[in-house]
Amino acid sequence: xxxxxxxxxxxxxxxxxxxxxxxxxxxxxxxxxxxxxxxxxxxxxxxxxxxxxxxxxxxxxxxxxxxxxxxxxxxxxxxxxxxxxxxxxxxxxxxxxxxxxxxxxxxxxxxxxxxxxxxxxxxxxxxxxxxxxxxxxxxxxxxxxxxxxxxxxxxxxxxxxxx
Numbered sequence: 001x002x003x004x005x006x007x008x009x010x011x012x013x014x015x016x017x018x019x020x021x022x023x024x025x026x027x028x029x030x031x032x033x034x035x036x037x038x039x040x041x042x043x044x045x046x047x048x049x050x051x052x053x054x055x056x057x058x059x060x061x062x063x064x065x066x067x068x069x070x071x072x073x074x075x076x077x078x079x080x081x082x083x084x085x086x087x088x089x090x091x092x093x094x095x096x097x098x099x100x101x102x103x104x105x106x107x108x109x110x111x112x113x114x115x116x117x118x119x120x121x122x123x124x125x126x127x128x129x130x131x132x133x134x135x136x137x138x139x140x141x142x143x144x145x146x147x148x149x150x151x152x153x154x155x156x157x158x159x160x161x162x163x
Contacts, residue, residue, distance in 0.1 A: 063129045071122040082111040
């Protein structure tokens with residue numbers, strides 16, 4: 001009789017665990033993402049940070065946003081050209097003509113130089129719209145912006161997922 005009781009209890013426990021597992025699978029816990037910060041565009045945050053750091057007035061802010069739009073368009077075009085060159089370069093690695101690869105590599109380096117010069121011109125144009133009181137903030141702004149472009153800004157670690 002004792003074995004029959006143990007068997008009944010075991011079957012009951014297994015049924016309860018099975019039901020709990022089925023409920024867990026069919027009705028997963030709703031993930032609460034309230035602890036994550038709301039999504040922001042890094043570019044918008046960077047622009048607003050620049051406006052605040054340089055203490056731009058409304059007129060300067062408008063000129064700054066025009067400069068940003070022009071710079072972004074130039075960089076987008078340069079990045080597309082560089083991407084195409086990089087694709088061609090790596091596709092050409094298996095070819096027997098080393099001169100072709102060397103020529104492509106020089107074009108890639110030239111494209112990188114263009115991107116650096118476009119960014120330098122952007123910073124110089126920005127400096128031109130600043131007044132004397134804002135110039136002390138300019139050097140720190142450029143330092144921070146370059147650090148951001150080079151990936152120096154640390155991102156917060158990803159939050160673990162809840163299952």
